[in-house]
Amino acid sequence: MELFDWFAQTCRDNPSIPIFLTIGIGFWIGSLKYKGFSLGVVTSVLLVGVLVGQMDIAIPGPVKNVFFLLFLFAIGYSVGPQFFRALRGDGIKQVLFAAVVCLLCLSVTWGVVKVMGYNAGEAVGLFSGSQTISAVIGVGTDTMGTLGIDAARKKALIDIIPVAYAVCYVFGTIGSAYILANLGPWMLGGIKKVKADTAALEKEMNESSLTSDPAYIIANRPVAFRAYSVTSDFFDSPQSVAQIESHLHSQGRRLFIERVRSGHNIIEPTPETRITKGDEIVLSGRREYIIEDESWIGPEVNDAELLDFPAEQIPVMITRKTVAGLTVDELRSQTYMYGVSIKSIDRGGVAIPVLAKTKLMAGDTLTLVGLASEVNTAAPRLGYVDRPKTASDLILVGLGIVIGCLIGVLTIHAGNIPVSLSTSGGTLISGLIFGWLRSKRPSFGRIPKEAVWIMNNLGLNMFIAVIGITSGPSFVSGIKEVGFGLFLAGIVCTSLPLILSVIIGHKIFKFRPAINLGCCAGSRTTTAALGAIQESLDSTLPAMGYTVTYAVGNTMLILMGVAIVLMTS
Template sequence: METILHFFRTYPEMAIFLTIGIGFWIGQLKYKSFTLGTVTSVLLVGVLVGQMDIAIPGPIKSVFFLLFLFVIGYSVGPQFFQSLRSDGIHQVIFACVLCVLCLVVTVVIAKILGYNPGEAIGLFAGAQTISAVIGVGTDTINTLGASAADKQAWINIMPVCYAVTYIFGTIGSAYILGTLGPKLLGGIDKVRKETKELEEQLQKSSIGEDPAFVDANRPVVFRAYKVDTNWFDTPRSVSEIEGKMQSMGRRIFVDRVRIDGKIVEETPDLKIKKGDEIVLSGRRETVIQDESWVGEEINDPELLTFPVESIMVLLTKKTACGMTVEELRRQKFMHGILIKSIKRSGVEIPVLPGLKLQTGDLLQIMGMTREVSTAAPLLGYIDRPTNKTDLIFVGLGILIGGIVGALTLRLGGIPISLSTSGGALIAGLFFGWLRTKHPTFGRIPEPAVWILNNLGLNMFIAVIGITAGPTFLEGIKEAGFMLFVAGVLATSIPLLLGIWVGNKIFKFHPAINLGCNAGSRTTTAALGAIQESLDSTIPALGYTVTYAIGNTLLILWGVVIVLFMS
């Protein structure tokens, strides 16, 4: 045992990796629909590892936490600024209202129970499931004029309060929004019916319903047919064939042609006659329908072997931004192009003809290489797969944010600043938005965003847990059962009020209302519960704008809470 203690005390970085490894493993375990989640698991494992009384060098947790905050801002920045000047302003205002409710309710409960700044921050972080507040709160507490002993005691109690309140914060939010919310809005059957009606409304186009845009998760397929029906007694052009399918409400393209045994490049005027072979492309759910009016399907490796490109495009061009999907697909340059998926603030949203596209949306498009090469530059920046991260952009961005955050103003003798962590978040928002204007620099690939987001936060939480380990049990005794009750109230009251406000004041559609509440509280687990309950992805349309606003305000509330409670 002495050897083990000596090893981890000599090499504290090994204790962090031990905590991360076991914490992520436990976080993946699930019983029915219940799971602790990665952050809580890492914290609790850190507390156990911390019983070995391991000293962790200070800068480690700060470095990873700043990386986490910068990349969070980078991810939501485009949507954050776009929402401020788009028709999503009602969702922006709603998110601000709900975030203020979360702040006020938590502060009032903390004041009534006589909590210190550390206990209030821990309560807020757990009840609102916003782990990053712990870091912002820690930075702000360190700027106060209190004694070093008081500040350390407040910092040590934060993870205790977070751990006690986080479980209901997650499970309770999912239950309130996924199960109780639909009942409060008229009953689950009524809300499901209204959600389906909204889906149908968004799916409508001038040529009827377009199944090509119903489910962005279904793959695009290419199938070959031998032309041998009476409709082709008179040779038909490629544009006539595609027009006939369009008149049937199906967006399918002719992508390959073999005439008299020879493969030729298809053009709109190219004539197809009996005996020729063609390849049709489209969404699986459209192409597998009855094509007996064309002819028999054939399996022809030569005909089906040709280059098809699927790329991600960052939407930046004014000619495309603001269009609906239906309007975009009518553009001449979109011929042969299928939209596989759309991500907004990192969240995949349903691809429906009535959906309005926004600057910063990430579109996955697919088609013949020549067609993709024509369309992509007219949409925006081609975000080709790469494993390179612009670390100049990341490093200088965090530095600039940290400098701004470190600036301190004194009001009535009270030092007020964003702290370096708040500055990093604001810098991430700005630089994420800036990249949509100048997409040739500042690239952070999606896998890198994931690693910086998850590893950055959990490295920080691991250090918090290890550092707080020796005093954790004492903190549990000090906090008492009332802390759990306080967490239930701090989670439930803002969400219940939010559902009412969204319904009565903002007049949101029920599905959008629930999605807005989940986004404002940045609780992805609740969004999943809502979508499962309503059997629809429509709630995601209310999640993205409010998620960008909520992720920013809730984290910055860490500064406000410390100032209120001190």
């Protein structure tokens, strides 16, 4: 007991110790899974924080605010490009859908709050937990700080938020995934019908009118370089490189001859270079198409000298107006893409399927693979070569958060109610703007995605850890106060908007089933549900509906943390 008393006093004297203890144990518990179920990192950190908080530890207020602002700026920076482009591009239909879904989430929650007579703190916790938007805890807390109520009442409202969040979050996560991955397909005609429609849509999107290349469908198939000895009767008469590649393409295999050994000489071929029996050639392209070529070319050879040449794999952010809006099919038909394969497409951190009719957007990052000379010719025609770097533009981060906070503290009065975005809402908007500007001027304001991940995950969970620790002493009494009724209310607030969203996406917006379910997951910012949908449909196609709606949903739902406080206070 003396040892525990010493440890508790040490934690009280050094608040950084309990914070990092909570982070470490919370992340570990959040990584555990049982039959596919996991509490998730945020909920685990909160509950561990509550347990640690039983030692009655006081933590200075600015600590949690600093990390929360880092998190919000990182969120805005990540989704900014998709958010602003969608507002004026082909994604406007998905933008409108996401806005409808977010308004449904807010309206249903507000209705339940009015029926059940919940206070503002319970309302914020109910909304953030049932919609699995953890950032609302911070935005709601920040907004309550602007209300003209006495300090004791304000503290009581703020203390109940994490309690209500914890009660509602578990079903919010599990329920969202189940509804969209299982109930959703049933509502759209049954899983067999939805799978068949998804397969048909994939086939439609992969039909190429410009390049005879079906090798688009799985983004992460590797690109390979392999050498063959030319022995087949096909080469009884010499064939030019152009003739051979045309023959390959007519079979639906986009392969290229990169090098030729003729006798003792190794040459870089041109379209007119002629290949004869006894030569050796190097083919490049998707691995599954290269390995079929021994039958008509000849046996594969391990010619170290022939295969010793510079090949490159580089990420390129699309910034050229001449490329944004093209389909993958149209891009591959450009002369500067000769010899270059698209390995993957990243849109706001989400892998997009590489299909012939996948439309490219400014801000997408394509991973190009090919000979160094060919890749370096193609890359500048697409946009900015975003080579991996470790340095982050902390000038952008610091000044961006300052500008956001200054915007957020501006207050207007609606009657006697002060209305402002709060520093958190202002920082989110600042992140959106600076993220969008960076996509327009890629050489400015670079923050590597690894750094964004740290700001996002550590920022939010540091904030949640402090919330859990400081609310720990009142958490148990809070659970008794909110009762089992709040859990049931959370089920309603999670389920009803999602069920209505699936119907609206199908009946009004006329989305195809896979896109519809992806849009619903994105609008509700539930990545776990996207994974469950893709697994249920055995397809990555739902990601096509996820990225734009995620950008809009993340922004609107966080800002609705302000609205739910003002509507219920």
